[in-house]
Structure formats: C-alpha cells, structure tokens
Amino acid sequence: MLNQTKPKPNPNPNRKTDGAKSTKSKPERAADKKPAAGSARESSAKTDKPTLMRLNKFLASAGIASRRKADKMIQNGEVEVNGKLVTELGFKVNPQLDKVVAAGRIAKLHRRKIYILLNKPKDAISTSSDELDRRTVMDLIGIEDRVYTVGRLDRNTTGVILLTNDGDLAHRLMHPAFGVEKEYLAELDKKMTRADLQKLKSGMRLSDTGEKVSECEAEILGDASIVWLKLHEGKNRQVHRMFWTLGYNVKKLERIAYAGLTTKGLRRGTWRYLLPEEVEHLRKLVELDGETKT
Numbered sequence: 001m002l003n004q005t006k007p008k009p010n011p012n013p014n015r016k017t018d019g020a021k022s023t024k025s026k027p028e029r030a031a032d033k034k035p036a037a038g039s040a041r042e043s044s045a046k047t048d049k050p051t052l053m054r055l056n057k058f059l060a061s062a063g064i065a066s067r068r069k070a071d072k073m074i075q076n077g078e079v080e081v082n083g084k085l086v087t088e089l090g091f092k093v094n095p096q097l098d099k100v101v102a103a104g105r106i107a108k109l110h111r112r113k114i115y116i117l118l119n120k121p122k123d124a125i126s127t128s129s130d131e132l133d134r135r136t137v138m139d140l141i142g143i144e145d146r147v148y149t150v151g152r153l154d155r156n157t158t159g160v161i162l163l164t165n166d167g168d169l170a171h172r173l174m175h176p177a178f179g180v181e182k183e184y185l186a187e188l189d190k191k192m193t194r195a196d197l198q199k200l201k202s203g204m205r206l207s208d209t210g211e212k213v214s215e216c217e218a219e220i221l222g223d224a225s226i227v228w229l230k231l232h233e234g235k236n237r238q239v240h241r242m243f244w245t246l247g248y249n250v251k252k253l254e255r256i257a258y259a260g261l262t263t264k265g266l267r268r269g270t271w272r273y274l275l276p277e278e279v280e281h282l283r284k285l286v287e288l289d290g291e292t293k294t
C-alpha cells in the first residue's frame, strides 16, 4: 500500500514554499547543524564509552587508502587529527567526533542509514532506554546501531512503528505540516453510534485540553464496537482522547498503517528493514526525494 498522495506544505521556514531550496548553501546548512561543543578530542574524552578505532583502519574505512598505505601516510606525517599531526601508528580516533585530515583530504565514515519497521507488541515502550527498566522497542530490535522511533505509540498500542537513524527524514515524517497518514483500528468498550461517528469524522475539540483536531476518515466495523480511522496528525494519545471526548473507552488500539506501510507478513514483536523503494516512498512524501542522501 504505497499510494499516498498528500498536500505539500512547508515544514521548514528556511525553505521557500514555491519549491525553491533554502537560500543557505549546503556547507552553511551543515554548519548550522554542528553542535557547538569544545574540541572533538575533548568531547570524545567526556563520552562514557567512546568507540575508538585505529587510525589506519579509520582511513581505510573512509576510503582514503589501504591500511598499509595509511600506515605509510601516518609515518610520513601526512595525517592530522583535530589539527595536530599524528605519526604514531597505533593511534586511535573516535570516528564520530574526531576530525581527521589525510593528505589534505577530510576523512569521514559514511554512517549507514537504517530504516526499520517494527510490529510493536503490547507492553513495550517507544523509547530507547527506560529508567524503570521496562521493555523498550530497542530491546526488541537488538541491533548495535542507535536508532530512534519516528513518533511514539502508547505502551499498549500495537502495530506499525518506524525506527531510523535518519534524523532529517524522521523529523519531517513527524512534522504536522506533512500530515503523514496513520491508520488505526480501535476496539471500544461499547458500540459506536452513527451520530458519534459523524462527530469523530468532522473534526472536534478534545474535552481535556480544548485542542481542536482535524477532520478524519472513519468507519464503524463488525459489531460496531470496532472503528477504523485514518488521521493526518499525531497529537499525544489522540485516538484515546477523541473517543473519550465522545464518551467511549478504547480497550485495544492497533496502528495498522503508517504512511501506507503496514505490518503485512510481520508477526507481532518482529521487525524488518524497509525496502529501498519504501525508503524512497517516505522521502518523496516529505519532499526529500530531490535532496542528496548524506
């Protein structure tokens, strides 16, 4: 199900709405994103568990030279780390933080972008770590790379949740201006009336905070205690609060699709990497398709 077409809002004030790119050059935009920390080595020293890598391996992984050749470059005084010449062969760097320049070229590892679709079970929370040591979605995935959830699902909500280390894409998918669609099946404590369905669909004010939610699509299913709905926004506990406002309690909630991606073929609690075409679909949806992947 990859056929979503959405309005093209402008979530980024730096971008013009007529489709023109930011007036800032790419290096300027990259500079905006850089943390204003102390020197890279200082920061790496402060990190609890920095993952250090031998300099020759780092240079090889960054595509500068083979390890043997990298050793020669190091011995020949062609390599600088954070502005200081390094000639020691066993020297280690923090690939995330240290600035390495070899023969005048900046050496960088290309961080692998990861996109995961998890069929979230109940009793798993949508954060990477929990101070109360409850099961998190990261425990279910169990990979070493750090990935983050794209938005959240309540602890007992099941179904589609995406995880990625692609901050740019995640940020846009969550941005209300793109109105990425989310489909839910809600099981209620009683049968829903047609009159209430109309209220649900036509946009309403939530009784707890007075916030206005937009119109949505919804249908009563089965014995009328199950409701399918498609939202283009994601306020905190929105589905529960919409039904509470109308006098219903949600007994079970499943997100059956996010941006058209479903859990088809994935058992509850299992996950898979997104296919390249699915990543492309997401990028297109949030207008990143013309941008270079970094």
Ligand code: URA
Pocket: 152, 153, 154, 155, 157, 236, 237, 238, 239, 240, 241, 253
């Ligand atoms: N709405 C909710 O109430 N809970 C969720 O987990 C997602 C949407």
